[in-house]
């Protein structure tokens with residue numbers, strides 16, 4: 072029985088809870104996987120801990136109704152129920168085996184997620200996270216600390232939600248030498264470029280992307296390429312084994328691309344895409360995010376809307392391209408589930 076603590080109870084945490092609730096029987100029957108959410112701690116939504124497990128429907132109802140988890144009660148367990156614990160206390164003192172770190176992170180410092188991860192590892196607990204900060208800024212350090220404490224640092228959800236990009240590189244493609252990883256890593260900008268091609272203005276397309284929930288809370292992170300840059304840093308660290316930070320990735324967003332540029336590309340049978348890449352050039356790893364004009368026959372040209380796609384160039388398999396969702400409540404919730412299952416097996 073895997074005991075889980077959620078640090079952060081926003082979209083991803085709630086998406087995960089819905090999946091776990093709806094698939095309880097299937098996960099048990101098919102994979103022998105059983106779970107309990109023992110703690111939830113959220114800066115805004117309050118916190119609750121019960122070593123014997125919390126009621127997921129009740130947790131979701133609290134979130135839906137905007138009620139504080141500090142008011143969660145459970146008469147039969149009143150003697151062991153704790154409320155009001157902050158993230159670090161929950162990580163240290165709860166009986167969880169796995170911490171799902173799903174809180175907000177500052178991409179400049181990686182905090183508070185980096186501290187949450189370190190505390191978890193030092194407490195002998197594995198971390199599953201879709202938070203880009205720790206992997207983009209301190210991947211090797213996190214991995215080392217997790218390994219030293221005999222626990223796991225799992226980050227599938229940091230790149231393209233549950234589309235198995237990192238698992239593909241580390242699992243099925245193991246044995247191949249990967250010389251380049253290149254593709255569309257930000258759904259919002261790809262959506263904007265797609266809609267602009269259909270005649271929508273930049274501002275309207277951005278507003279629509281926000282409305283559809285693709286964009287970051289501050290969409291500057293999307294349109295200036297910062298979100299894709301963090302993902303490229305993570306790919307560089309995981310796939311190329313480097314210690315890159317976000318500032319090691321050259322970055323240019325889509326804000327300078329005009330409707331005229333898009334029309335011009337179209338007249339030349341091409342299309343603008345914001346491409347992130349990390350590749351070995353003359354024995355050195357070079358990483359960047361920048362808009363590129365690709366011809367319509369290019370494998371990434373047909374990827375429209377909020378979809379992500381990434382091509383791995385390998386020695387044994389040539390090019391391998393994976394296409395899938397890049398964001399979303401259930402899609403990112405699934406990325407956490409896939410890592411939880413992998414830790415359990």
Ligand code: HSE
Pocket residue numbers: 256257258259260285286287293298397398
């Ligand atoms: N805002 C991101 C995107 C989603 O548009 O792809 C999560 O990284």
